[in-house]
Amino acid sequence: MTTRIGVVGAGFIAGRHVESLTALDGVAVAGVADPQADRARALAKRAGATAYGSWQDLLDGEDLDALYVCVPPHQHGDVEEAAVDAGLPLFVEKPLAGDLPTAERLAARIEAAGLLTAVGYHWRYLDTLEQARGLLADAPPRLLLGAWLDTAPNVPWWARQDQSGGQTVEQATHLLDVGRVLAGEVAGGFATGGRSPDGPGDVLDVCTASLRYESGAVGTFSNSCVAPRRYRIGVQVVAPGLGLELTEHELRITDAAGERTVPRQADPIAVEDAAFVAAVRGEGDDVRAPYAEALRTHRVAVAVAQAAAADGGTVQL
Ligand SMILES: NC(=O)c1ccc[n+]([C@@H]2O[C@H](COP(=O)([O-])OP(=O)(O)OC[C@H]3O[C@@H](n4cnc5c(N)ncnc54)[C@H](O)[C@@H]3O)[C@@H](O)[C@H]2O)c1
Structure with missing residues (x-):
């Protein structure tokens, strides 16, 4: 049985998903809408799919088993509402x-x-994040330091606040999600941010938050989009007798034995796509961020962004 997938949006991330979906046995990307x-047309050609000008035409034109929304x-x-209506x-x-509503x-x-x-939230499929969780099982995190610079x-x-929601909501959300995976739920905190003529559009170009976790751990998460290039993206964790630094590519571990670096073994987007397809086919149960779980991270990101926009506001969850 071939699993037929529709893809809505044909930009950068849709291309990444098409790459991994088309490498899976028994999967066909049937249609691409943008x-x-x-x-x-270009992405449909890469996928061996039909191109559509709208997701409505895609849903009308194809008999699908699942839909990727990459807009x-x-x-x-509306596109998610239509998918719910179609089951x-x-x-x-x-x-x-x-936004949150x-x-x-x-x-x-x-x-x-x-x-x-x-x-x-593909960082959840980093084998290095799993390793970090294992190391923290006996030494729960006390402090997290996240940066997306x-x-x-x-x-x-x-760079439009009304379209992206700003950098915290659009990018640093990955780090806030990792924070939840490692330290649990956020209880509250504070955030501040700012804009300067050097920043793009109308989004905050700097934001920093201090968060308290229900576990008693604390964390600070900062993001800026005025660096000259991708400069520093990751989360550091301090736990009793343990220091960890997780990036999208490796985990640095510091403990009594010294320091070592473990590179990731697999592309987390490919693993994430394989896990979703297996769940669609009824062959697997490894979806790590279903919508309800992702919503908990989105609530934190929006609360941080709103507190930062208020310039020194309380993170209200
Ligand atoms: N998981 C990750 O690490 C990751 C990485 C990059 C992007 N993203 C997310 O993916 C989303 C898209 O990002 P991108 O970098 O691919 O952007 P992009 O601008 O490259 O692509 C978005 C595409 O969506 C199309 N589009 C807009 N409205 C549409 C609609 N109503 N129906 C169909 N297509 C529509 C646009 O024409 C564009 O081609 C964003 O939310 C972004 O945060 C996630």
């Missing part, structure tokens, strides 16, 4: 939306429908 016709943050909403398992790229509304509908979902992505929606 209002930018050249993009839809900019402000474009979430179509959904893979949604993070962030769930540029859209994500809360969709979460309620998805929950009521009992729909299978997965969200693209980068340049602004060159896509038209990114």
